Amino acid sequence: MRILVTGGAGYIGATAVDILLTQGFDVTVLDDCSTGHADSVPSQARFIEGSLLDAHTVREALTGASAVLHFAGKSLVGESVVKPDLYHEVNVHGTRILLEEMRTAAIQRIVFSSSAATYGEPVTTPILESAATSPTNPYGETKLAVDNILTQEGQLHGLGAISLRYFNVAGAHKSQRGWLPERHDTETHLIPNVLRSTPDKPVKIFGTDWSTVDGTCIRDYVHVVDLIDAHISALQKIQLGSHEVINLGSGRGYSVREVLSAASSALGHQIPAQDSSRRSGDPAVLLADIKKASTYLGWTPTRDLLAMVTDTAASFQLS
Numbered sequence: 300m301r302i303l304v305t306g307g308a309g310y311i312g313a314t315a316v317d318i319l320l321t322q323g324f325d326v327t328v329l330d331d332c333s334t335g336h337a338d339s340v341p342s343q344a345r346f347i348e349g350s351l352l353d354a355h356t357v358r359e360a361l362t363g364a365s366a367v368l369h370f371a372g373k374s375l376v377g378e379s380v381v382k383p384d385l386y387h388e389v390n391v392h393g394t395r396i397l398l399e400e401m402r403t404a405a406i407q408r409i410v411f412s413s414s415a416a417t418y419g420e421p422v423t424t425p426i427l428e429s430a431a432t433s434p435t436n437p438y439g440e441t442k443l444a445v446d447n448i449l450t451q452e453g454q455l456h457g458l459g460a461i462s463l464r465y466f467n468v469a470g471a472h473k474s475q476r477g478w479l480p481e482r483h484d485t486e487t488h489l490i491p492n493v494l495r496s497t498p499d500k501p502v503k504i505f506g507t508d509w510s511t512v513d514g515t516c517i518r519d520y521v522h523v524v525d526l527i528d529a530h531i532s533a534l535q536k537i538q539l540g541s542h543e544v545i546n547l548g549s550g551r552g553y554s555v556r557e558v559l560s561a562a563s564s565a566l567g568h569q570i571p572a573q574d575s576s577r578r579s580g581d582p583a584v585l586l587a588d589i590k591k592a593s594t595y596l597g598w599t600p601t602r603d604l605l606a607m608v609t610d611t612a613a614s615f616q617l618s
């Protein structure tokens with residue numbers, strides 16, 4: 300069975316490619332390498348370097364595929380505020396092109412990388428999939444728009460789709476070729492930034508006066524390898540004509556100070572950090588309710604914060 304992995308040269312997509320190949324799937328990668336890296340794609344995968352926005356290239360990439368894991372897209376919240384049109388063009392229009400070409404090629408199964416950003420500021424935590432969606436930035440809006448398009452495609456054209464709403468993805472996968480690290484030119488994720496913190500450029504803690512155990516924000520982290528296991532289960536559970544939305548997190552929250560402490564243990568020294576004021580738009584707590592992932596996908600995460608930090612550090616060759 301051949302799977303098209305869009306965004307397969309990126310952090311999460313490259314991990315998926317490697318695990319799929321190990322499990323005996325054939326893989327095609329479509330990636331324009333705008334934020335991904337061609338050298339992350341193993342030689343066993345068929346690699347089409349090109350954009351989702353080019354229908355001809357998408358058609359070529361879909362050849363022989365039975366299903367699609369759709370990771371490709373723009374994913375920086377801050378950039379999306381400055382360049383909303385780019386985010387709508389790539390994330391929404393690009394997905395429309397992909398879906399049109401899938402329909403033409405009679406490929407009816409897709410798993411989409413959605414995001415907790417679709418929910419916006421939560422009214423209650425943990426967040427259930429049935430919670431109101433109210434994104435607070437263009438990135439979240441584009442993810443929600445695609446979720447809605449997938450529902451429509453199921454109803455109108457019989458597509459089978461699962462949107463996996465990731466919370467914070469972390470950790471790294473060790474492939475036979477070595478670690479597949481998170482390699483974002485602009486790194487906004489806490490764990491990589493904590494691990495790279497130095498006395499000269501200490502990582503900032505945005506807000507130390509939240510009403511949480513230690514005053515810092517609480518987030519839900521999921522290991523990238525657990526995340527890909529959920530995708531492979533999702534591929535097997537897709538029902539034609541239906542669209543499911545499923546949260547992926549660990550169902551457990553960690554404060555920024557807990558992340559710092561885990562990273563300090565992993566590196567064996569105290570990580571420098573600087574207390575800063577709150578950032579606007581940051582909720583105090585973001586926590587996934589992951590019961591649906593368990594009942595629908597038969598999935599439970601197995602790797603904890605220490606594993607995520609330790610694997611990230613090893614992938615950066617810091618430990």
Ligand SMILES: NC(=O)c1ccc[n+]([C@@H]2O[C@H](COP(=O)([O-])OP(=O)(O)OC[C@H]3O[C@@H](n4cnc5c(N)ncnc54)[C@H](O)[C@@H]3O)[C@@H](O)[C@H]2O)c1
Nearest residue numbers: 306309310311331332333334335350351371372374412468
């Ligand atoms: N990392 C997280 O914590 C997180 C959380 C929620 C959702 N997501 C979603 O997961 C997906 C993967 O995230 P990631 O962290 O691996 O990001 P990434 O930037 O490493 O990967 C995205 C990939 O998509 C490719 N791409 C971008 N535009 C493209 C286009 N027009 N045509 C073809 N390829 C294109 C990039 O080159 C890159 O390789 C994204 O859709 C992201 O929004 C990630």
